[in-house]
Amino acid sequence: MDAFVIQGGKRLTGTVRIHGSKNAALPLMAAALLTDQPLTLKDVPDLSDIRNMVKLLKSLGCTIDSTPDLGTTSDGLGVDIKLHATDPSKSLAHYDIVRTMRAGICALGPLLAKRGYAKVSMPGGCAIGDRPVDLHIRGLQQLGAKIHLAEGYIIAEGPNGPGSKLQGAHVFLGGPNGSTVLGTANVLSAAALAEGTTIIECAACEPEIEDLANLLNSMGAKITGAGSPVVTVEGVDELTAATHTIMPDRIEAGTYVIASAITNGDVILENFPTRTLTAALDRLRVIGVDVTPIPPHSSSTQSLEPITTPDSGTPIATLEPKTTTLPGLRDTVRIATSRRLEPAHVVTQPHPGFPTDLQAQLMALLTLADGNSVITEKIFPDRFLHVPELLRMGASLTRIGPSVMVTGVRELIGAPVMASDLRASAGLVLAGLAARGTTTINRVYHLDRGYQRMELTLQKLGADIQRVKGASV
Ligand SMILES: CC(=O)N[C@H]1[C@@H](OP(=O)(O)OP(=O)(O)OC[C@H]2O[C@@H](n3ccc(=O)[nH]c3=O)[C@H](O)[C@@H]2O)O[C@H](CO)[C@@H](O)[C@@H]1O
Ligand SMILES: C=C(OP(=O)(O)O)C(=O)O
Numbered sequence: 001m002d003a004f005v006i007q008g009g010k011r012l013t014g015t016v017r018i019h020g021s022k023n024a025a026l027p028l029m030a031a032a033l034l035t036d037q038p039l040t041l042k043d044v045p046d047l048s049d050i051r052n053m054v055k056l057l058k059s060l061g062c063t064i065d066s067t068p069d070l071g072t073t074s075d076g077l078g079v080d081i082k083l084h085a086t087d088p089s090k091s092l093a094h095y096d097i098v099r100t101m102r103a104g105i106c107a108l109g110p111l112l113a114k115r116g117y118a119k120v121s122m123p124g125g126c127a128i129g130d131r132p133v134d135l136h137i138r139g140l141q142q143l144g145a146k147i148h149l150a151e152g153y154i155i156a157e158g159p160n161g162p163g164s165k166l167q168g169a170h171v172f173l174g175g176p177n178g179s180t181v182l183g184t185a186n187v188l189s190a191a192a193l194a195e196g197t198t199i200i201e202c203a204a205c206e207p208e209i210e211d212l213a214n215l216l217n218s219m220g221a222k223i224t225g226a227g228s229p230v231v232t233v234e235g236v237d238e239l240t241a242a243t244h245t246i247m248p249d250r251i252e253a254g255t256y257v258i259a260s261a262i263t264n265g266d267v268i269l270e271n272f273p274t275r276t277l278t279a280a281l282d283r284l285r286v287i288g289v290d291v292t293p294i295p296p297h298s299s300s301t302q303s304l305e306p307i308t309t310p311d312s313g314t315p316i317a318t319l320e321p322k323t324t325t326l327p328g329l330r331d332t333v334r335i336a337t338s339r340r341l342e343p344a345h346v347v348t349q350p351h352p353g354f355p356t357d358l359q360a361q362l363m364a365l366l367t368l369a370d371g372n373s374v375i376t377e378k379i380f381p382d383r384f385l386h387v388p389e390l391l392r393m394g395a396s397l398t399r400i401g402p403s404v405m406v407t408g409v410r411e412l413i414g415a416p417v418m419a420s421d422l423r424a425s426a427g428l429v430l431a432g433l434a435a436r437g438t439t440t441i442n443r444v445y446h447l448d449r450g451y452q453r454m455e456l457t458l459q460k461l462g463a464d465i466q467r468v469k470g471a472s473v
Helices: 022-034 048-059 102-115 134-142 181-192 207-218 250-262 278-287 356-366 386-392 422-434 454-460
Strands: 003-007 013-017 039-044 062-067 079-085 117-121 146-150 153-157 170-172 197-201 222-224 230-234 242-245 266-272 289-293 306-308 315-319 331-337 345-348 372-377 396-400 403-407 416-418 438-442 464-468
Touching: 003 422, 013 454, 022 039, 022 048, 022 079, 022 102, 022 181, 022 207, 022 250, 048 062, 048 079, 048 102, 102 117, 102 134, 102 153, 102 181, 134 146, 134 153, 134 170, 134 181, 181 197, 181 207, 181 230, 207 222, 207 242, 250 266, 250 278, 250 289, 250 331, 250 356, 250 422, 278 289, 278 356, 345 356, 356 372, 356 386, 356 403, 356 422, 386 396, 386 416, 386 422, 422 438, 422 454, 422 464, 454 464
Parallel strands: 013 266, 039 242, 170 197, 345 372, 416 438
Antiparallel strands: 003 438, 003 464, 039 079, 062 079, 117 153, 146 153, 197 230, 222 230, 266 331, 289 331, 306 315, 372 403, 396 403
């Protein structure tokens, strides 16, 4: 297993392009099962989860070509993948593949809708607390599917036996913690080929759902309202070929904003999905981190001098020139950070609230704020495996149920730590970038699930970070 070794204390500067989104790409790839025509996805990130989804789709009868080959990219650009479901006889999504990632369950809706039968292993994914699939199952049952569980598999067939068509219906996807993102993806994909109209209430509003609906519509589906809690789907008889560019990864984008902020850096991010990050950018602004759009006509490498206070010459947060460019999905932005980080109260919530997938990274930043912060996790109340590791680095954290009180410290100190899940690992990398001395992060395979060659990106920005191959250090 690889490890990262970081010598902290380097200020990050330079430009990085945000990759295509992992959490959008995975369900969009599974949509290839909905048609017997080819689907081309552009700017897919080159990640281990994507390689596992390729394996899964091949085992389900798809031929897959990628340019360049998956596993051969460095950082910056993704791959274009052509997926073609040519053998509809295979409907078993095996435990060996699905256990490696949560999004393996995205095969369920498309297989059931197109082939009328699916046997899909209960999924794996990050160990971030309970992750039931009851809402996926109830949602598909409301479309008439007959579903039972056996030996760790979800076995589903159409209302009138294997091969029969799902029926449009009123589907409610609300659970104890709000809606479900991948459950919405499953029901939406299945409803696209159902007979009649489906109305999904309490649908997840995450931007990745909008990206999926956009793809399905370009394949011939009739979906309106995606991105809101009520989505209407008029079923169609078939879906056809399409080409689609994956939206930028809002979580990777937020992580690199915090990487710049925690090192008091000066970083420009391209392909930045501003409008998907409103809540995160709001909290960051409170903390003292401004994300300023660079107008399209200016060069991304131009020098924007910070305004200085007249008396001391000390840089303050605001940068000139101000722009009126409307924030969009593929902006270029510059990160400016005050020297003093303010504390903040943060509650993770379904979109458009603050994303749980940025909670660990924000906690790393708040360990260095000037005062007490409180972070409350409302999606996965046990998603705090980074807390004991940050404590090893000198952070001051007190967990009380689903909340953590973060008392800012003057500095973090490098230490050997253990990555336990994807975003916890990202939080530890950020802490290591700011810490005094050496931080060794073991088990970075978690990071490779969600960040394309993170160490190369950070090296390019001036970080001292090395991947040590083969064994934990
Ligand atoms: C591959 C992918 O896109 N993963 C994301 C997706 O995961 P995923 O789609 O698995 O997460 P969900 O949106 O389903 O989970 C949200 C909440 O609903 C609960 N729940 C979920 C399903 C269900 O059947 N029953 C139920 O009670 C979960 O325990 C959790 O408390 O959304 C999460 C929440 O934004 C993110 O952290 C993950 O990064
Ligand atoms: C939790 C995540 O992924 P998954 O749902 O695949 O475990 C994540 O992307 O932060």
